[in-house]
Amino acid sequence: MKREKSEALFEKAKKYFPGGVNSPVRAFRSVGGTPLFIQKGKGAHIWDADGNEFIDFCGSWGPLILGHANGKVVEAIKRTVENGSSFGAPTELENELAELILKNNRYIQKIRFVSSGTEAVMSAIRLARGYTKRNKILKFDGCYHGHSDSLLVKAGSGLVTFGNTSSAGVPESFVNETIVVPLNNEEAVRQAFTEFKDQIACVIIEPIPANNGLLLQRKEYLQFLRTICTENKTLLLFDEVISGFRVGFEGAAGYYNIQPDIITYGKIIGGGLPVGMYGASAEMMNHISPEGNVYQAGTLSGNPVAMAAGIAQLTECLKPNFYKDLESKTQFLIDTIFQNYKSCVTLSGVEEDQLQIFSIGSIFWIAFTDKKNIGSAEEIDADSMKYFRILHKELLERGVYIGPSGYEVGFVCEAHTEDDLIRTAKAFGEALAIAMKLK
Numbered sequence: 001m002k003r004e005k006s007e008a009l010f011e012k013a014k015k016y017f018p019g020g021v022n023s024p025v026r027a028f029r030s031v032g033g034t035p036l037f038i039q040k041g042k043g044a045h046i047w048d049a050d051g052n053e054f055i056d057f058c059g060s061w062g063p064l065i066l067g068h069a070n071g072k073v074v075e076a077i078k079r080t081v082e083n084g085s086s087f088g089a090p091t092e093l094e095n096e097l098a099e100l101i102l103k104n105n106r107y108i109q110k111i112r113f114v115s116s117g118t119e120a121v122m123s124a125i126r127l128a129r130g131y132t133k134r135n136k137i138l139k140f141d142g143c144y145h146g147h148s149d150s151l152l153v154k155a156g157s158g159l160v161t162f163g164n165t166s167s168a169g170v171p172e173s174f175v176n177e178t179i180v181v182p183l184n185n186e187e188a189v190r191q192a193f194t195e196f197k198d199q200i201a202c203v204i205i206e207p208i209p210a211n212n213g214l215l216l217q218r219k220e221y222l223q224f225l226r227t228i229c230t231e232n233k234t235l236l237l238f239d240e241v242i243s244g245f246r247v248g249f250e251g252a253a254g255y256y257n258i259q260p261d262i263i264t265y266g267k268i269i270g271g272g273l274p275v276g277m278y279g280a281s282a283e284m285m286n287h288i289s290p291e292g293n294v295y296q297a298g299t300l301s302g303n304p305v306a307m308a309a310g311i312a313q314l315t316e317c318l319k320p321n322f323y324k325d326l327e328s329k330t331q332f333l334i335d336t337i338f339q340n341y342k343s344c345v346t347l348s349g350v351e352e353d354q355l356q357i358f359s360i361g362s363i364f365w366i367a368f369t370d371k372k373n374i375g376s377a378e379e380i381d382a383d384s385m386k387y388f389r390i391l392h393k394e395l396l397e398r399g400v401y402i403g404p405s406g407y408e409v410g411f412v413c414e415a416h417t418e419d420d421l422i423r424t425a426k427a428f429g430e431a432l433a434i435a436m437k438l439k
């Protein structure tokens with residue numbers, strides 16, 4: 001496979017950007033090699049600067065649930081931008097997207113648009129603190145919530161800990177307001193509530209943790225969080241930046257039918273343009289400025305072009321059977337990968353049960369393990385990532401693009417055809433057999 005143009009572009013980019021990129025995972029550090037510079041995308045396919053074509057399962061890390069350059073989204077963007085790209089004043093498009101969302105979501109009543117997932121979560125945390133007049137927040141090891149200071153905190157060595165910063169530049173005093181516990185562990189949460197009685201403003205969780213593998217939680221566990229939060233007058237914050245509009249129009253809240261107090265969204269909501277959102281009851285949202293005293297603002301918030309892209313994409317998501325079809329496709333892909341894998345590994349003499357593909361809706365995650373369930377970060381075998389590196393490389397050689405890290409999930413989109421999925425499964429069978437030979 002030719003890589004010269006991507007390599008030259010990357011050399012140049014390294015002069016301009018730290019690590020040559022504008023977001024770290026793009027640098028291919030965990031798989032090695034040079035990142036591919038993408039020139040265009042259409043449907044489920046992307047082309048790199050050297051003209052190589054790939055079937056894409058990264059989907060810009062989740063936003064592109066319809067695939068690349070969807071006709072309706074592109075048309076909406078063009079039509080809107082012809083009339084100006086930003087005014088810093090309200091536009092009707094904000095009402096339209098809000099109405100589309102709120103009419104079809106039973107879990108929130110009032111919202112605020114922002115420009116990224118990070119910004120949505122950061123603002124939601126401020127709301128939780130302002131509303132409860134408490135400072136501490138509780139998060140889970142293995143959940144990602146963007147790069148704001150309070151959330152760049154990882155677990156320490158005990159069951160209930162103030163975390164350690166996971167980034168230089170985050171003051172110790174911030175870290176002391178963030179409690180970190182393992183996922184899927186009721187005792188740890190109970191202990192935190194005892195130790196920090198009446199101090200915890202909110203419990204924040206990805207109800208479908210999908211940024212550090214796919215660590216599916218039991219519904220009973222999420223219900224337990226709901227109950228313990230209510231008992232302690234602590235807010236339950238669902239960070240649905242990845243699961244929102246992905247496992248269903250109402251995201252994980254709808255999937256599990258659990259009412260959180262605040263929900264954050266991003267990714268899919270903007271149709272591939274930068275949009276984030278947080279929402280709650282009208283009463284709670286009225287604590288946000290200018291109505292209330294929790295300050296939050298944004299020059300480009302509710303940007304009309306981004307709103308138009310979001311409206312176009314979410315309108316498609318509301319079509320009957322949209323999510324059911326996506327889920328069937330994903331199941332078909334997984335079943336077909338296993339068929340191919342089994343015949344390939346049998347040929348190469350590898351044991352069959354060393355591979356799992358965890359999935360929910362149109363999200364899937366490949367894990368090199370014989371564990372049938374993985375519900376917490378500590379259950380992931382870091383050493384198994386060496387198989388992923390080979391898998392990733394061999395898939396690229398075979399024209400399949402997945403996120404360049406074994407901790408990242410893949411996404412099936414509306415534009416994937418049966419032929420795409422069959423070709424992908426065949427590539428997986430061969431690539432997995434090569435990767436697994438190491439075992």
Ligand SMILES: *Cc1c(COP(=O)(O)O)cnc(C)c1O
Pocket residue numbers: 116117118119121144145146147206211239240241242266267
């Ligand atoms: C992607 C993601 C974020 C951060 O969103 P950005 O748009 O990258 O800032 C936050 N929370 C979750 C659950 C995410 O998946």
